[in-house]
Amino acid sequence: MHGGGGGVTSLNIWIAAAILFCFILASALFSATETAMTAASRARMHALEKQGDHRAAIVNRLLAGRDRLIGAMLLGNTLFNIGSSALLTTVLVGAFGESGALYATAAMTVLLLVFAEVMPKTIAINYPDQSSLTVSRIAAFFVTLFGPILFAVEKVVRGVLYLFGLRLDEKHALLSPQEELKSAVDLMHKEGGVARADRDMFGGLLDLKELTVSDVMVHRTKMLALDADAPIADLVREVVAAPYTRVPIWRGGADNIIGVLHAKDLLRALTSANGDAGKIELAPIAHEAWFVPDTTTLEAQLQAFRKRKTHFALVVDEYGDVQGLVTLEDILEEIVGDIRDEHDVAVIGVRRQPDGSVLVEGSAPIRDVNRAMAWDLPDEEATTIAGLVIHEARAIPEQGQKFAFHGFRFEVLRKQRNRITLLRVTPERKDEA
Secondary structure, three states, X not given: OHHHHHHHHHHHHHHHHHHHHHHHHHHHHHHHHHHHHHHOOHHHHHHHHHOOOHHHHHHHHHHHOHHHHHHHXXXXXXXXXXXXXXXXXXXXXXXXXOHHHHHHHHHXXXXXXXHHHHHHHHHHHHOHHHHHXXXXXXXXXXXXXXXXXXXXXXXXXXXXXXXXXXXXXXXXXXOXXXXXXXXXXXXXXXXXXXXXXXXXXXXXXXXXXXXEHHHHOEEHHHOOOEEOOOOHHHHHHXXXXXXXXXXXXXXOOOOOEEEEEEHHHHHHHHHXXXXXXXXXXXXXXXXXXXXXXXXXXXXXXXXXXXXXXXXXXXXEOOOOOEEEEEEHHHHHHHHHOOOOOOOOOOXXXXXXXXXXXXXXXXXXXXXXXXXXXXXXXXXXXXXXXXXXXXXXXXXXXXXXXXXXXXXXXXXXXXXXXXXXXXEEEEEOOHXXX
């Protein structure tokens, strides 16, 4: 009799072990599913769904109701964890008496932690997309099965949170969609998945909404403009020598822009006059000047260029005074970087030095310097390097003065009147910080 009872007990133990194994396996499945679904790439799933992958479509549908998905996974995980703990406790208490509860607690802590939590979640977090596709149908089944329970739980949760002043329907994003995209691409660049040039190009494209024409324009101090009352022969000579096809013309004063002269129109007129510049009349071939506010965003200006089928505009401030000019090329350079052709004049604004420092012209735009040197100097308060130094110094520095901020050392090398024309910029080494 005793031997028979022992046989039955042994059989019961094996049955309990099999059930316990299934419970832990189910708990591991729920843990892995929750981790994989929350870590899966929405963009990759969207692309797979467009390619006809039905599993990706299920994942996207589940992620659209993320609260219910997580609730279902937590509910399933909790049920099987409690079930496995209760089962092992019952078996060990029957075998060892009251001390069996302690043995069951210790054993289940190890089993659930290793095999139902850490191991499945480690696999899922390292292969989130493939894991989420693999368990998509199982997750969808349990979300549907637990639907009524989850609905009731969700109502209770929302009610309790409402008492504490939390409104789940009022979602306040910390970052804009553009900032999230830029951060994602920057992270991929740091991880080695995206080249710096591609990151800069993508960031420049997103920045078109944030930047204004005043950030990229050619300042009036560097703008080539010609006197409309000058002899035509002189104008022809100036236009031919200039690296630009469009040149503003003024009358009475450099701020009084009356039109824009196109090199092709001038050469056509010269050809029609058989090379006699004295026979050319400037008014018929000059184009009307197009003025745009300096607060216009680059995105709006790009659309305006396309609509007007031109790519040259003069930038004015709120008082109507000309501040500079902006071209389509200036906007495109914010996306693809510096564009040069055989007629461009190479303006050297950044020169590396053997000692690791960099000589930077004061008028060099911060964004261009950042892109050329892979730096991260802030450009919110100033457009140029000289402007940044003046902003940080809260005064116009004297020649020879040195400053340290934003992880760089700045030395004013040359100054003309109140303009800083040349600086030495040296990145601080990490061991000096």
